[in-house]
Amino acid sequence: MPFHPPSWVPQLPFDPPDSIPISDFMLDENHGRHPLGYAQNPFTCGLTGKTYSSLEVKERVDYLARGLAKELGFHPNKGSEWDKVIAVFSVNTLDTIPLAWATHRLGGIQTPANAAYSAAELEYQLKNSNAKALFTCVPLLETAREAAKKCNIPDNRIYILEVPEKFAGKPTPEGMKTVDDFIRDGQKLDRLEPLKWEAGDGAKKTAFLCYSSGTSGLPKGVMISHRNVIANTLQINTFEKPNRDKMINDLRNQTDYTENVLGLLPMSHIYGLVVISHASIYRGDGVIVLPKFEFTATLQAIQDHKIGSLFLVPPIIILMTKNTKVLAQYDLSSVWSIFTGAAPLGQESAEELQKIFPTWKIRQGYGLTETCTVVTSSSPDDIWFGSSGSLLPGIECKIVTVEGNEVTGYDQPGELLVKSPAVVLGYLNNDKANTETFQDGYMRTGDEAVVRKAPSGNEHVFIVDRIKELIKVQGHQVAPAELEAHLLAHPAVNDCAVIQIPNEKTGEVPKAFVVKSPSIGLEENDRVIAREIQKHVENHKARYKWISGGIEFVDEIPKSPSGKILRRLLRDREKEKRRKAGSKL
Structure with missing residues (x-):
């Protein structure tokens, strides 16, 4: 039998639009996003404090799109998205996501690469995606150049996303074009014509090409449509709405609630890309951007920017539980919630952290690149350690045994299959993997799961093992x-x-x-x-x-x-x- 979200979870307020790019959804107020003028600044550097308001980001995206169009010959309504692929190989920066939105404004694709890649690994992605240009940062420039050379991407098609100089260790090499240079160029250029999309184009066109190993095998390009990102952004924020409304009610004389969240996790990873960089901005929160994980620098940023929600992964949480003396040196009183994903957090680790911070809401979610992120999440009012939470709105799942029988009750393990408007288009040029993974409207996760009834009476999903071979x-x-x-x-x-x-x-x-x-x-x-x-x-x-x-x-x-x-x-x-x-x- 299919499993559905608990009865308390609201339904989506409207069907995820399928005729607009992500850039319109995120930068216009016509689709339910938090009013631009009253939101937190979307992206703030956690090291220097440099920031841009929502209206400034919208303007920068417009100018950046104009500059890219002239430099690369990209036209909003000419050619397919596959003719306009821009690769990004960088640590997190203030302009990583605005660059994606500018690319989407032109009808193109951003393919983000892991900043930890070697030149050979980056070369594989550049070739597989057929990227036309590469944006990198100064610390990764030599690796980027080595890979680009083997992919026939010339030096004049390698551009710079700027990071704080104290992090980079040296300035941008003379003569290399930066995002700010593109924006200055764009200010002098005519306004771009609108994208002429028909109904359904947003559900068919790829916006991000992220690389995942899927259920097995070598990394594959996951084709994520505009509607996929829009859908999961809506799903996350609809799921969060009852708690956000409650927080507004708890704050007297306020009709709104926004906060700063931790933007530490890589924006090249689907967790950092969608959950942090899209869902948070859509609801008016600010993302405090950090280029890499350094324990004390992260704690300092939480203190300085009064961060309310921490998006983490289990290894960082374990590090926190083993370094209580370091934690005690910082004011973390602004934190009310942590959210962990990308790998399961053990019950013992959650309990340890709870002892240190009794008031924190320790939440867990589950998702994959192929589901364009979150499938299940813990509500702040319904936390069950070890569980990955409940299904988000608009999602149904079923559990199937190895023999192919559909599970009909609780505590019966089997492979988790997911149906959602956020399930991606498929893998690039890989029919075999598509046939194995996407079947009858469901995505086969390769994860073994059980559904259990929580003390609250709500159904929770537990990921108990991995059928797939991924590490x-x-x-x-x-x-x-x-x-x-x-x-x-x-x-x-x-x-x-x-x-x-x-x-x-x-x-x-x-x-x-x-x-x-x-x-x-x-x-x-x-x-x-x-x-x-x-x-x-x-x-x-x-x-x-x-x-x-x-x-x-x-x-x-x-x-x-x-x-x-x-x-x-x-x-x-x-x-x-x-x-x-x-x-x-």
């Missing part, structure tokens, strides 16, 4: 297949498999099982060989993809008759080994 390191996705392909290039590796193992700091880390090449003699030291193999990964992959869980040499890799690696057997074996060793992880 989550500090919220980042790591595809075993990608690491296995790389390991097999090492002369000492004859066969291999990679699985996830728990880690207190990062949630999970990759561990490799390796069958040594016959050329490796018995006299050679296993520890030395293992270290050489690890260095092989470290020299070519982002840090979060390193084989931090170690390398174990085995005689053979378990496989099915068709040759598919049976990673589940390795995970079960590893779990039993930890159990015998008395590990709590």
Whole structure:
């Protein structure tokens, strides 16, 4: 039977519009967003305090779109969105999202790349997306140039998103064009003609091309439509409305409530991109932007900007629980809520944090790139530690067993399938993955879940295991297949498999099982060989993809008759080994 949101969750106020770009939805007041003139400043630098008002951001987006149109030859109503793909390889900046909106104003696509990528990983995304230009930041410029060169993106098509100089360590190289340069150019240019979209175009046209490993395999371009982002923004804010209304009522003589939220998580990740950078701005909140995570700098920003809601991932929460003396040095009294996602937060960790901050509402959500973010969320008035909360409005799900039977009751595990207007268009140029993942109007998540009835009487979703092979390191996705392909290039590796193992700091880390090449003699030291193999990964992959869980040499890799690696057997074996060793992880 399909599961639906609890009865207390309001219905969407209107159908997510399908004939406008995200830029119109976010920058006009015609679609329910918080009035521009009375909102918090949308983006403020958490390090320097530099900021722009909502009206200034709207103006900057307009001028930036004009400047991009002239520089790149992009016309709002000529060519498809695939002729106007702009890649962004940068830490968070004040202009990352305005750049996306300016690209959308031209009918184009932004493809955000993880700032931790190596040149080879960035090259893969640039080629796969067929990006026409690349925006980066000074700290990542050399990596960007190396990748762009191999993709035939010339130096004069690499542009700069500015970060505070004290973070960058050096100024923008002379002669390189910045977002501010585009805006100055745009001020002198004629107004762009409006996008001439028909009904349904917003649901068919790709706005963001984010890269995800999906349920398995190498990273794939996820085609996220304008309507997908609009729908999830509406779903999140409709779900939050009863609590926001209550907060207004609690504040005497006020008819409105807005706050500052923490903009620490990468805007290249779907969590930072939609939940923080779109849903928050739409409801009038301000995002305090930080380029990277540094514990004390984050605490300082919370204190300085009186941040109310913290959007975090479990490893940061665990770090907080283990550093109470550091926390005590900062005034965190403005915080009332934390929201965690990207990986499950254990009940024990939540309880530990609650002991430190008894008044905080510790909330958890669940979503994927393929669902354009949030599927379930905890209401501040209905928190159940370990749960991922209740379904958002406009979403239905069902749970299907391995045998293909639909679950009809509580506490019966199976794969979670999701139907929502925010479920994406599919994977770019990958029919096989599309057929496996998107079926009969539902998205197969690859996650094992159960539905349980909370003490409140509301249905909650618990993610109990992952059927898919994905590894989550500090919220980042790591595809075993990608690491296995790389390991097999090492002369000492004859066969291999990679699985996830728990880690207190990062949630999970990759561990490799390796069958040594016959050329490796018995006299050679296993520890030395293992270290050489690890260095092989470290020299070519982002840090979060390193084989931090170690390398174990085995005689053979378990496989099915068709040759598919049976990673589940390795995970079960590893779990039993930890159990015998008395590990709590």
